[in-house]
Amino acid sequence: MAKPKATTADQPPVLRPPQPNAAATDDSGAADRGTALGTKASDNEVVSPSAAPVPAKRMSAVKVKTTAKLPVLVMRFNKWSKGCGEKVEQNFDNQPRGILKAFPKVDADQVSHADLEENLWWWRKAKSEKAASIFRHNGVPSWTEMLFTIYQDHFERSAYYYELRARYDNRYQWDFGHPWIHCSRQQRRMLDCLWPNDYPARKWLPSDAGKPAWSRLDGVSFNLQLNDTVLIEQFLAEVERLRSSKAIRKPGVGQGVRRKPLSWRPIELLDIRRYRIRPLNDGERSHVSKVLRDYKAACQKARIEP
DSSP states (O other): OOOOOOOEEEEEEEEOEEEEEOOOOOTOOOOOOHHHOOOOOOOOSOGGGGGGGHHHHHHHOOOOOOOOOHHHHHHHHHHHHHHHHHSOOOOOOOOOOOSSSSOOTTTTSSOOHHHHHTTTTTTOOTTTGGGGGGGGGGTTTTTTHHHHHHIIIIIIHHHHHHHHHHHHGGOOOOTTTSSSGGHHHHHHHHHHHOOOOSOOOOOOGGGGGTTTTTTOOTTTTOOTSSSSHHHHHHHHHHHHHHHEEEEEEETTTTTTTTOOOOOHHHHHHHHHHHHHOOOHHHHHHHHHHHHHHHHHHHHHHHHHHO
């Protein structure tokens, strides 16, 4: 008996693979440009011309813009400037002579110890007899002594850590794009907020206004015909009265004074190693390691990355 022919309704549906469209042949690996762009319509919708997928060639020409991350200190400086109401333009009081604004390249011309000492290690000139070459102002020559005094009084430790930071982990890049001696007045003040000196300042700056440690002797009179010993006693008595009113304790023996300047030798040793002047010995490597540990602790206290 012959089997009846199967009708169309009795036949199982034929499964066909989906037909690739033009966008699916793009070498970017996207299966459907319309889906990727959020413009694909459902089976019952009509795709308008404005919602049509972007051609592959046009898509390949589109570039995503990325913003380079600013250095940590630059971001902190911008936040600090906004918080204290500093104006945008900065005051560059220092115009030092002969100090590089960029680190020498290792693979370029050979760098000698004398080159580093003369053109990079500006702190070797931060002494009273050599201060005129780096603590100088083109418009006001008499500022040399003042700038040098302010450096010792307020900025020595922050300048030290700023220079060490540029060399930390073989970075060799200043956050502000130049060494501390080329930093602006505002940049130095911000760095001083991060790493202040561990001894009190002797000279008052306008930025010290409002700080409880500073006081003026208003309405106090002294008879200048008195002996110095008597005048000192009267002055110290007034100082103790002011301390008591502000709950500031009298410094103990060896406190409240600048004992000795910082040793910049560990920073110089890092440069000596980088520019292959000579190998470091065990003692020098140990000295560098200790200073780097101290720097990391100072950064942790200031809540910034090393």
